[in-house]
Amino acid sequence: xxxxxxxxxxxxxGDWATSPGGLVSALTPIVxxxxxxxxxWTGEPxxxxxxxEHDGIGMRPVTISRSEIDDHYLGFCNSTxxxxxxxxxxxxxxxxxxxxxxxxxxxxxxxxxxxELRDGDLVWVNDYQLLLAPAMIREVAAGDGLHIGFFLHxxxxxxxxxxxxxxxxxxxxxxxxxxxxxxxTERSAANFAxxxxxxxxxxxxxxxxxxxxxxxxIEARPIAIDTGRFEQLRRDSVTEAHIExxxxxxxxxxxxxxxxxxxxxxxxIDVRLRAFETLLERHADIAGDxxxxxxxxxxxxxxxxxxEMRERVEGLxxxxxxxxxxxHHMPVHYVYGGVPPxxxxxxxxxxxxMAVTPLADGMNLVAKEYVACRAEDDGVLVLSEFAxxxxxxxxxxxxxxxxxxxxxxVLGRAISMPEGEQAERMSxxxxxxxxxxxxxxxxxxxGSIAAPDGFDGGVR
Ligand code: ADQ
Numbered sequence: 001x002x003x004x005x006x007x008x009x010x011x012x013x014g015d016w017a018t019s020p021g022g023l024v025s026a027l028t029p030i031v032x033x034x035x036x037x038x039x040x041w042t043g044e045p046x047x048x049x050x051x052x053e054h055d056g057i058g059m060r061p062v063t064i065s066r067s068e069i070d071d072h073y074l075g076f077c078n079s080t081x082x083x084x085x086x087x088x089x090x091x092x093x094x095x096x097x098x099x100x101x102x103x104x105x106x107x108x109x110x111x112x113x114x115x116e117l118r119d120g121d122l123v124w125v126n127d128y129q130l131l132l133a134p135a136m137i138r139e140v141a142a143g144d145g146l147h148i149g150f151f152l153h154x155x156x157x158x159x160x161x162x163x164x165x166x167x168x169x170x171x172x173x174x175x176x177x178x179x180x181x182x183x184x185t186e187r188s189a190a191n192f193a194x195x196x197x198x199x200x201x202x203x204x205x206x207x208x209x210x211x212x213x214x215x216x217x218i219e220a221r222p223i224a225i226d227t228g229r230f231e232q233l234r235r236d237s238v239t240e241a242h243i244e245x246x247x248x249x250x251x252x253x254x255x256x257x258x259x260x261x262x263x264x265x266x267x268x269i270d271v272r273l274r275a276f277e278t279l280l281e282r283h284a285d286i287a288g289d290x291x292x293x294x295x296x297x298x299x300x301x302x303x304x305x306x307x308e309m310r311e312r313v314e315g316l317x318x319x320x321x322x323x324x325x326x327x328h329h330m331p332v333h334y335v336y337g338g339v340p341p342x343x344x345x346x347x348x349x350x351x352x353x354m355a356v357t358p359l360a361d362g363m364n365l366v367a368k369e370y371v372a373c374r375a376e377d378d379g380v381l382v383l384s385e386f387a388x389x390x391x392x393x394x395x396x397x398x399x400x401x402x403x404x405x406x407x408x409x410v411l412g413r414a415i416s417m418p419e420g421e422q423a424e425r426m427s428x429x430x431x432x433x434x435x436x437x438x439x440x441x442x443x444x445x446x447g448s449i450a451a452p453d454g455f456d457g458g459v460r
Pocket of ligand 1: 223
Protein backbone atom coordinates (compact mmCIF):
# COMPACT_ATOMS: atom_id res chain seq x y z
CA UNK A 1 0.00 0.00 0.00
CA UNK A 2 1.47 3.32 -1.05
CA UNK A 3 0.42 6.56 0.64
CA UNK A 4 1.40 9.77 -1.14
CA UNK A 5 -0.11 13.24 -1.35
CA UNK A 6 -1.17 12.62 -4.95
CA UNK A 7 -2.53 9.57 -6.72
CA UNK A 8 -0.30 8.38 -9.59
CA UNK A 9 -3.04 9.28 -12.10
CA UNK A 10 -4.58 12.47 -13.37
CA UNK A 11 -7.62 13.33 -15.42
CA UNK A 12 -7.18 13.51 -19.13
CA UNK A 13 -10.18 14.04 -21.41
CA GLY A 14 -12.60 12.78 -18.80
CA ASP A 15 -10.59 9.61 -18.13
CA TRP A 16 -7.65 8.74 -15.88
CA ALA A 17 -4.12 8.65 -17.25
CA THR A 18 -0.89 7.70 -15.48
CA SER A 19 1.04 10.78 -14.33
CA PRO A 20 4.53 11.18 -15.73
CA GLY A 21 7.49 10.91 -13.38
CA GLY A 22 10.17 8.57 -12.12
CA LEU A 23 8.61 7.68 -8.79
CA VAL A 24 5.34 6.65 -10.42
CA SER A 25 7.02 4.63 -13.17
CA ALA A 26 9.22 2.85 -10.61
CA LEU A 27 6.46 2.01 -8.18
CA THR A 28 3.49 1.15 -10.38
CA PRO A 29 4.92 -2.19 -11.65
CA ILE A 30 5.76 -3.25 -8.08
CA VAL A 31 2.38 -2.22 -6.69
CA UNK A 32 0.61 -3.94 -9.58
CA UNK A 33 2.61 -7.15 -9.06
CA UNK A 34 1.65 -7.25 -5.41
CA UNK A 35 -1.96 -6.29 -6.17
CA UNK A 36 -1.44 -3.23 -4.08
CA UNK A 37 -3.35 -0.05 -3.43
CA UNK A 38 -2.42 3.59 -3.80
CA UNK A 39 -3.95 6.11 -1.41
CA UNK A 40 -3.77 9.76 -2.46
CA TRP A 41 -5.53 12.96 -3.42
CA THR A 42 -6.87 13.57 -6.94
CA GLY A 43 -5.64 17.17 -6.97
CA GLU A 44 -9.15 18.71 -7.05
CA PRO A 45 -10.80 20.28 -3.99
CA UNK A 46 -13.90 18.78 -2.38
CA UNK A 47 -13.95 15.85 -4.74
CA UNK A 48 -15.32 12.56 -3.42
CA UNK A 49 -14.28 9.88 -5.89
CA UNK A 50 -15.15 6.22 -5.31
CA UNK A 51 -12.24 3.77 -5.25
CA UNK A 52 -11.39 2.58 -8.75
CA GLU A 53 -8.82 0.51 -10.56
CA HIS A 54 -6.38 1.88 -13.10
CA ASP A 55 -3.88 -0.22 -14.99
CA GLY A 56 -4.05 -3.04 -12.44
CA ILE A 57 -3.65 -0.81 -9.38
CA GLY A 58 -6.35 -0.05 -6.83
CA MET A 59 -6.81 3.69 -6.41
CA ARG A 60 -8.24 4.94 -3.13
CA PRO A 61 -8.90 8.69 -3.45
CA VAL A 62 -8.80 10.85 -0.32
CA THR A 63 -10.94 14.00 -0.28
CA ILE A 64 -9.34 17.33 0.56
CA SER A 65 -11.57 20.36 1.00
CA ARG A 66 -10.92 23.83 -0.33
CA SER A 67 -10.14 25.19 3.13
CA GLU A 68 -7.75 22.28 3.69
CA ILE A 69 -5.92 23.19 0.50
CA ASP A 70 -5.33 26.59 2.10
CA ASP A 71 -4.51 25.42 5.62
CA HIS A 72 -3.00 21.98 5.08
CA TYR A 73 -1.44 22.10 1.61
CA LEU A 74 -0.51 25.74 0.96
CA GLY A 75 -0.26 26.42 4.69
CA PHE A 76 1.35 23.79 6.88
CA CYS A 77 2.92 21.70 4.08
CA ASN A 78 4.29 24.45 1.89
CA SER A 79 4.61 27.51 4.14
CA THR A 80 5.69 25.75 7.36
CA UNK A 81 7.38 22.42 6.65
CA UNK A 82 8.79 23.14 3.16
CA UNK A 83 10.73 26.32 4.10
CA UNK A 84 11.69 25.00 7.55
CA UNK A 85 13.08 21.73 6.20
CA UNK A 86 14.99 23.58 3.46
CA UNK A 87 17.23 25.23 6.05
CA UNK A 88 14.68 28.02 6.58
CA UNK A 89 15.77 29.80 3.37
CA UNK A 90 12.38 31.53 3.69
CA UNK A 91 10.86 32.26 7.07
CA UNK A 92 8.46 29.45 8.00
CA UNK A 93 5.09 30.49 9.38
CA UNK A 94 3.56 28.74 12.36
CA UNK A 95 -0.22 28.79 12.71
CA UNK A 96 -2.26 26.60 14.98
CA UNK A 97 -5.18 26.34 12.55
CA UNK A 98 -2.75 25.11 9.84
CA UNK A 99 -1.47 22.46 12.22
CA UNK A 100 -5.03 21.33 13.01
CA UNK A 101 -5.80 20.95 9.30
CA UNK A 102 -2.53 19.06 8.75
CA UNK A 103 -3.41 16.63 11.53
CA UNK A 104 -6.92 16.15 10.17
CA UNK A 105 -5.69 15.35 6.66
CA UNK A 106 -3.06 12.93 7.99
CA UNK A 107 -5.80 11.27 10.02
CA UNK A 108 -7.91 10.86 6.88
CA UNK A 109 -5.05 9.19 4.97
CA UNK A 110 -4.34 6.93 7.95
CA UNK A 111 -8.03 5.96 8.24
CA UNK A 112 -8.14 5.13 4.54
CA UNK A 113 -5.08 2.91 4.95
CA UNK A 114 -6.38 1.19 8.09
CA UNK A 115 -9.75 0.39 6.50
CA GLU A 116 -7.97 -1.54 3.73
CA LEU A 117 -5.24 -3.21 5.80
CA ARG A 118 -4.78 -6.93 6.01
CA ASP A 119 -2.30 -8.83 8.12
CA GLY A 120 1.15 -8.96 6.59
CA ASP A 121 0.62 -5.82 4.51
CA LEU A 122 3.45 -3.48 3.70
CA VAL A 123 2.60 0.20 3.95
CA TRP A 124 4.88 2.79 2.38
CA VAL A 125 4.21 6.41 3.35
CA ASN A 126 5.79 9.13 1.22
CA ASP A 127 6.94 12.64 1.97
CA TYR A 128 6.41 15.71 4.07
CA GLN A 129 2.64 15.99 3.64
CA LEU A 130 2.20 12.80 5.69
CA LEU A 131 4.69 12.99 8.56
CA LEU A 132 2.07 11.97 11.14
CA ALA A 133 0.50 9.09 9.24
CA PRO A 134 2.92 6.29 10.27
CA ALA A 135 2.07 6.58 14.00
CA MET A 136 -1.63 7.10 13.27
CA ILE A 137 -1.72 3.85 11.30
CA ARG A 138 0.27 1.92 13.89
CA GLU A 139 -1.95 3.09 16.73
CA VAL A 140 -4.99 1.41 15.22
CA ALA A 141 -3.42 -1.51 13.40
CA ALA A 142 -0.54 -2.75 15.50
CA GLY A 143 -0.60 -6.31 14.16
CA ASP A 144 2.62 -8.32 14.14
CA GLY A 145 2.56 -8.73 10.42
CA LEU A 146 2.33 -5.03 9.66
CA HIS A 147 5.33 -3.32 8.05
CA ILE A 148 5.38 0.46 7.80
CA GLY A 149 8.04 2.42 5.93
CA PHE A 150 8.44 6.14 5.43
CA PHE A 151 10.49 8.02 2.83
CA LEU A 152 11.21 11.76 3.01
CA HIS A 153 11.90 13.32 -0.42
CA UNK A 154 13.09 16.66 0.97
CA UNK A 155 15.98 17.29 3.41
CA UNK A 156 15.57 16.78 7.14
CA UNK A 157 17.10 19.93 8.69
CA UNK A 158 19.71 20.25 11.43
CA UNK A 159 18.11 19.95 14.86
CA UNK A 160 18.69 23.64 15.72
CA UNK A 161 16.37 24.60 12.85
CA UNK A 162 13.88 21.78 13.35
CA UNK A 163 13.63 22.79 17.03
CA UNK A 164 11.69 25.96 16.10
CA UNK A 165 8.64 23.92 15.14
CA UNK A 166 6.06 24.13 17.93
CA UNK A 167 4.92 20.58 17.07
CA UNK A 168 8.40 19.06 16.76
CA UNK A 169 7.75 16.24 19.24
CA UNK A 170 4.51 15.21 17.53
CA UNK A 171 6.27 15.14 14.14
CA UNK A 172 9.15 12.98 15.38
CA UNK A 173 6.74 10.65 17.16
CA UNK A 174 4.62 10.49 14.01
CA UNK A 175 7.58 9.23 12.01
CA UNK A 176 8.63 6.76 14.71
CA UNK A 177 5.39 4.90 14.02
CA UNK A 178 7.24 3.44 11.02
CA UNK A 179 9.61 0.45 11.14
CA UNK A 180 11.97 2.17 8.74
CA UNK A 181 12.36 5.92 8.28
CA UNK A 182 14.42 6.64 5.16
CA UNK A 183 16.03 9.83 3.86
CA UNK A 184 17.83 11.01 0.73
CA THR A 185 21.20 11.48 2.44
CA GLU A 186 23.27 10.35 5.42
CA ARG A 187 23.18 13.95 6.63
CA SER A 188 19.36 14.03 6.77
CA ALA A 189 19.32 10.62 8.50
CA ALA A 190 21.79 11.91 11.11
CA ASN A 191 19.75 15.10 11.60
CA PHE A 192 16.64 13.03 12.24
CA ALA A 193 18.50 10.81 14.73
CA UNK A 194 19.54 14.00 16.57
CA UNK A 195 15.91 15.16 16.68
CA UNK A 196 14.78 11.76 18.02
CA UNK A 197 17.41 11.95 20.73
CA UNK A 198 16.45 15.48 21.73
CA UNK A 199 12.66 15.38 21.58
CA UNK A 200 11.71 11.83 22.60
CA UNK A 201 12.73 9.30 25.23
CA UNK A 202 13.88 6.83 22.56
CA UNK A 203 17.33 5.30 22.87
CA UNK A 204 19.32 6.15 19.77
CA UNK A 205 22.00 3.80 18.43
CA UNK A 206 23.76 3.56 15.10
CA UNK A 207 21.09 3.61 12.43
CA UNK A 208 18.42 2.35 14.78
CA UNK A 209 16.45 3.50 17.77
CA UNK A 210 14.67 1.66 20.54
CA UNK A 211 11.28 3.25 21.07
CA UNK A 212 8.31 2.03 23.16
CA UNK A 213 9.47 -1.58 22.96
CA UNK A 214 10.01 -1.50 19.19
CA UNK A 215 13.00 -0.97 17.00
CA UNK A 216 12.94 1.68 14.29
CA UNK A 217 15.63 1.83 11.61
CA ILE A 218 16.91 5.12 10.19
CA GLU A 219 18.38 4.85 6.71
CA ALA A 220 19.77 6.86 3.80
CA ARG A 221 18.33 5.66 0.47
CA PRO A 222 19.10 8.26 -2.22
CA ILE A 223 16.40 8.31 -4.88
CA ALA A 224 17.37 7.69 -8.50
CA ILE A 225 15.91 8.08 -12.01
CA ASP A 226 14.69 5.69 -14.70
CA THR A 227 18.07 5.86 -16.42
CA GLY A 228 17.17 3.34 -19.12
CA ARG A 229 14.16 5.36 -20.19
CA PHE A 230 16.19 8.57 -20.50
CA GLU A 231 18.91 6.76 -22.48
CA GLN A 232 16.31 5.27 -24.77
CA LEU A 233 14.61 8.63 -25.37
CA ARG A 234 18.02 10.15 -26.07
CA ARG A 235 18.68 7.51 -28.78
CA ASP A 236 15.28 8.06 -30.41
CA SER A 237 15.61 9.60 -33.86
CA VAL A 238 12.92 12.16 -33.01
CA THR A 239 15.22 13.60 -30.34
CA GLU A 240 17.87 14.46 -32.94
CA ALA A 241 15.27 16.46 -34.88
CA HIS A 242 14.20 18.26 -31.69
CA ILE A 243 17.82 19.14 -30.90
CA GLU A 244 18.34 20.73 -34.31
CA UNK A 245 15.13 22.71 -34.08
CA UNK A 246 15.82 23.95 -30.55
CA UNK A 247 19.40 24.92 -31.41
CA UNK A 248 18.15 26.97 -34.35
CA UNK A 249 15.50 28.60 -32.15
CA UNK A 250 18.24 29.69 -29.74
CA UNK A 251 20.10 31.36 -32.63
CA UNK A 252 22.64 28.58 -33.16
CA UNK A 253 24.98 29.63 -30.33
CA UNK A 254 28.34 27.94 -29.78
CA UNK A 255 27.56 27.32 -26.09
CA UNK A 256 24.27 26.57 -24.32
CA UNK A 257 23.95 26.74 -20.53
CA UNK A 258 20.72 25.18 -19.22
CA UNK A 259 18.60 25.43 -16.07
CA UNK A 260 15.46 23.28 -15.52
CA UNK A 261 13.43 23.58 -12.33
CA UNK A 262 10.09 24.07 -10.72
CA UNK A 263 9.97 27.78 -10.04
CA UNK A 264 10.80 27.42 -6.36
CA UNK A 265 12.86 29.73 -4.15
CA UNK A 266 14.95 26.76 -2.98
CA UNK A 267 16.24 26.08 -6.50
CA UNK A 268 18.58 29.09 -6.77
CA ILE A 269 17.39 30.16 -10.25
CA ASP A 270 18.12 33.79 -9.34
CA VAL A 271 21.58 32.78 -8.10
CA ARG A 272 22.62 31.26 -11.39
CA LEU A 273 21.23 34.19 -13.40
CA ARG A 274 23.19 36.65 -11.28
CA ALA A 275 26.31 34.50 -11.59
CA PHE A 276 25.85 34.43 -15.36
CA GLU A 277 25.46 38.21 -15.35
CA THR A 278 28.69 38.53 -13.35
CA LEU A 279 30.44 36.30 -15.86
CA LEU A 280 29.26 38.47 -18.75
CA GLU A 281 30.43 41.60 -16.91
CA ARG A 282 33.90 40.14 -16.69
CA HIS A 283 34.11 38.43 -20.07
CA ALA A 284 32.18 40.49 -22.56
CA ASP A 285 33.50 38.17 -25.29
CA ILE A 286 31.27 35.26 -24.20
CA ALA A 287 28.10 37.33 -24.45
CA GLY A 288 27.96 37.09 -28.25
CA ASP A 289 27.73 33.33 -28.66
CA UNK A 290 26.59 31.89 -25.34
CA UNK A 291 22.94 31.37 -24.49
CA UNK A 292 21.51 30.70 -21.06
CA UNK A 293 18.25 28.76 -21.36
CA UNK A 294 16.07 28.62 -18.26
CA UNK A 295 12.94 26.46 -18.16
CA UNK A 296 10.84 27.09 -15.08
CA UNK A 297 7.68 25.08 -14.34
CA UNK A 298 4.99 27.07 -12.53
CA UNK A 299 4.59 25.90 -8.94
CA UNK A 300 2.56 26.92 -5.85
CA UNK A 301 1.68 30.25 -7.42
CA UNK A 302 -0.80 31.03 -4.64
CA UNK A 303 2.07 31.51 -2.16
CA UNK A 304 3.59 35.00 -2.00
CA UNK A 305 7.21 33.81 -1.75
CA UNK A 306 6.78 31.97 -5.05
CA UNK A 307 5.21 34.97 -6.77
CA GLU A 308 8.09 37.14 -5.55
CA MET A 309 10.67 34.70 -6.84
CA ARG A 310 9.00 34.67 -10.23
CA GLU A 311 9.13 38.47 -10.38
CA ARG A 312 12.75 38.43 -9.32
CA VAL A 313 13.75 35.85 -11.92
CA GLU A 314 11.87 37.62 -14.70
CA GLY A 315 13.40 40.97 -13.66
CA LEU A 316 16.88 39.47 -13.89
CA UNK A 317 16.18 37.96 -17.32
CA UNK A 318 15.06 41.38 -18.57
CA UNK A 319 18.02 43.17 -17.01
CA UNK A 320 20.63 40.80 -18.48
CA UNK A 321 19.06 40.87 -21.93
CA UNK A 322 18.77 44.66 -21.74
CA UNK A 323 22.45 45.01 -20.92
CA UNK A 324 23.98 42.31 -23.11
CA UNK A 325 21.41 41.55 -25.79
CA UNK A 326 20.94 43.11 -29.19
CA UNK A 327 18.48 42.95 -32.05
CA HIS A 328 19.91 39.59 -33.17
CA HIS A 329 20.96 38.01 -29.90
CA MET A 330 19.44 37.45 -26.49
CA PRO A 331 21.85 35.93 -23.94
CA VAL A 332 19.01 34.59 -21.75
CA HIS A 333 16.05 32.62 -23.05
CA TYR A 334 13.33 31.91 -20.54
CA VAL A 335 10.27 29.67 -20.60
CA TYR A 336 7.69 29.79 -17.82
CA GLY A 337 6.09 26.39 -18.29
CA GLY A 338 6.76 22.66 -18.40
CA VAL A 339 8.07 20.86 -21.46
CA PRO A 340 7.14 17.32 -22.59
CA PRO A 341 9.71 14.55 -21.91
CA UNK A 342 10.93 14.28 -25.54
CA UNK A 343 11.70 17.97 -25.59
CA UNK A 344 13.28 17.93 -22.12
CA UNK A 345 15.67 15.20 -23.26
CA UNK A 346 16.55 17.25 -26.35
CA UNK A 347 17.37 20.24 -24.13
CA UNK A 348 19.57 18.05 -21.93
CA UNK A 349 21.33 16.71 -25.03
CA UNK A 350 21.78 20.22 -26.41
CA UNK A 351 23.21 21.81 -23.27
CA UNK A 352 27.00 22.12 -23.00
CA UNK A 353 26.65 23.16 -19.37
CA MET A 354 23.87 22.25 -16.93
CA ALA A 355 23.49 24.63 -13.98
CA VAL A 356 21.84 23.09 -10.89
CA THR A 357 22.28 25.56 -8.03
CA PRO A 358 19.72 24.98 -5.24
CA LEU A 359 20.23 26.55 -1.82
CA ALA A 360 18.88 23.28 -0.41
CA ASP A 361 17.43 20.23 -2.18
CA GLY A 362 16.57 16.70 -1.03
CA MET A 363 18.16 15.08 -4.09
CA ASN A 364 17.56 16.95 -7.40
CA LEU A 365 16.63 14.60 -10.20
CA VAL A 366 17.35 17.13 -12.94
CA ALA A 367 21.10 16.72 -12.30
CA LYS A 368 20.81 12.93 -12.75
CA GLU A 369 18.58 13.26 -15.84
CA TYR A 370 21.12 15.53 -17.54
CA VAL A 371 23.89 13.01 -16.94
CA ALA A 372 21.77 10.15 -18.31
CA CYS A 373 21.27 12.07 -21.57
CA ARG A 374 24.98 12.74 -22.27
CA ALA A 375 25.40 9.85 -24.68
CA GLU A 376 28.77 11.16 -25.92
CA ASP A 377 30.28 11.60 -22.44
CA ASP A 378 30.57 15.34 -22.99
CA GLY A 379 28.97 18.31 -21.24
CA VAL A 380 29.60 19.74 -17.78
CA LEU A 381 27.36 19.52 -14.72
CA VAL A 382 27.63 22.45 -12.31
CA LEU A 383 26.02 21.28 -9.07
CA SER A 384 25.29 22.87 -5.72
CA GLU A 385 26.93 21.17 -2.78
CA PHE A 386 23.58 21.61 -0.98
CA ALA A 387 21.73 19.24 -3.34
CA UNK A 388 21.53 15.67 -2.03
CA UNK A 389 22.74 14.57 -5.47
CA UNK A 390 26.19 16.03 -4.75
CA UNK A 391 26.96 13.08 -2.44
CA UNK A 392 26.92 10.71 -5.41
CA UNK A 393 27.77 13.07 -8.29
CA UNK A 394 31.14 14.08 -6.89
CA UNK A 395 32.66 14.41 -10.35
CA UNK A 396 30.41 17.39 -11.13
CA UNK A 397 31.83 20.88 -10.61
CA UNK A 398 30.50 21.51 -7.11
CA UNK A 399 29.60 25.06 -6.08
CA UNK A 400 28.43 26.98 -3.04
CA UNK A 401 25.36 28.82 -4.37
CA UNK A 402 25.76 31.58 -1.79
CA UNK A 403 29.10 32.54 -3.34
CA UNK A 404 28.21 34.44 -6.50
CA UNK A 405 31.82 35.05 -7.55
CA UNK A 406 32.52 31.37 -7.03
CA UNK A 407 29.53 30.28 -9.14
CA UNK A 408 30.47 32.79 -11.88
CA UNK A 409 34.04 31.46 -11.95
CA VAL A 410 32.87 27.84 -12.12
CA LEU A 411 30.40 28.66 -14.93
CA GLY A 412 33.33 30.20 -16.81
CA ARG A 413 35.44 27.13 -16.19
CA ALA A 414 32.59 24.86 -17.31
CA ILE A 415 32.10 26.82 -20.55
CA SER A 416 35.77 26.47 -21.46
CA MET A 417 36.48 22.97 -20.12
CA PRO A 418 38.63 20.90 -22.51
CA GLU A 419 36.92 17.86 -24.06
CA GLY A 420 39.29 15.45 -22.34
CA GLU A 421 38.32 16.62 -18.87
CA GLN A 422 34.62 16.68 -19.80
CA ALA A 423 34.82 13.02 -20.84
CA GLU A 424 36.79 12.04 -17.76
CA ARG A 425 34.16 13.53 -15.48
CA MET A 426 31.03 12.65 -17.44
CA SER A 427 31.94 8.97 -17.92
CA UNK A 428 32.19 8.56 -14.14
CA UNK A 429 28.92 10.41 -13.57
CA UNK A 430 27.12 8.28 -16.15
CA UNK A 431 28.35 5.13 -14.48
CA UNK A 432 26.82 6.36 -11.20
CA UNK A 433 23.33 6.96 -12.66
CA UNK A 434 23.45 3.65 -14.53
CA UNK A 435 24.49 1.52 -11.61
CA UNK A 436 21.86 2.91 -9.31
CA UNK A 437 18.53 3.52 -11.03
CA UNK A 438 15.03 4.04 -9.68
CA UNK A 439 14.06 0.38 -10.07
CA UNK A 440 16.90 -0.68 -7.83
CA UNK A 441 16.05 2.14 -5.43
CA UNK A 442 12.40 1.01 -5.14
CA UNK A 443 13.42 -2.65 -4.68
CA UNK A 444 15.85 -1.71 -1.95
CA UNK A 445 13.41 0.56 -0.13
CA UNK A 446 10.63 -2.03 -0.15
CA GLY A 447 13.06 -4.86 0.66
CA SER A 448 14.20 -2.95 3.69
CA ILE A 449 10.67 -2.27 4.94
CA ALA A 450 9.71 -5.94 4.55
CA ALA A 451 12.81 -7.36 6.26
CA PRO A 452 12.58 -7.28 10.05
CA ASP A 453 16.31 -6.83 10.61
CA GLY A 454 17.33 -4.76 7.72
CA PHE A 455 18.15 -5.55 4.15
CA ASP A 456 21.48 -5.40 2.48
CA GLY A 457 20.37 -5.08 -1.11
CA GLY A 458 23.97 -5.26 -2.21
CA VAL A 459 26.82 -2.89 -1.70
CA ARG A 460 26.28 0.57 -3.07
P1 ADQ B 1 11.35 18.53 -6.92
O1 ADQ B 1 11.63 19.63 -5.97
O2 ADQ B 1 10.18 18.70 -7.77
O3 ADQ B 1 11.27 17.11 -6.18
P2 ADQ B 1 13.48 17.46 -8.78
O4 ADQ B 1 14.14 16.34 -8.06
O5 ADQ B 1 14.43 18.27 -9.57
O6 ADQ B 1 12.72 18.45 -7.83
O7 ADQ B 1 12.40 16.82 -9.72
C1 ADQ B 1 11.73 17.59 -10.66
C2 ADQ B 1 11.17 16.71 -11.77
O8 ADQ B 1 10.33 17.53 -12.57
C3 ADQ B 1 12.28 16.17 -12.66
O9 ADQ B 1 11.96 14.85 -13.03
C4 ADQ B 1 12.24 17.07 -13.89
O10 ADQ B 1 12.54 16.44 -15.11
C5 ADQ B 1 10.83 17.60 -13.91
N1 ADQ B 1 10.86 18.99 -14.36
C6 ADQ B 1 11.42 20.03 -13.73
N2 ADQ B 1 11.29 21.14 -14.47
C7 ADQ B 1 10.63 20.78 -15.58
C8 ADQ B 1 10.18 21.49 -16.74
N3 ADQ B 1 10.39 22.79 -16.89
N4 ADQ B 1 9.53 20.80 -17.68
C9 ADQ B 1 9.32 19.49 -17.54
N5 ADQ B 1 9.71 18.78 -16.50
C10 ADQ B 1 10.36 19.41 -15.53
C11 ADQ B 1 11.32 16.65 -4.81
C12 ADQ B 1 12.55 17.10 -4.02
C13 ADQ B 1 13.83 16.71 -4.75
C14 ADQ B 1 13.83 15.20 -5.01
C15 ADQ B 1 12.53 14.75 -5.64
C16 ADQ B 1 12.42 13.23 -5.71
O11 ADQ B 1 12.53 18.50 -3.79
O12 ADQ B 1 14.98 17.09 -4.02
O13 ADQ B 1 14.90 14.87 -5.88
O14 ADQ B 1 11.40 15.22 -4.90
O15 ADQ B 1 12.62 12.65 -4.47
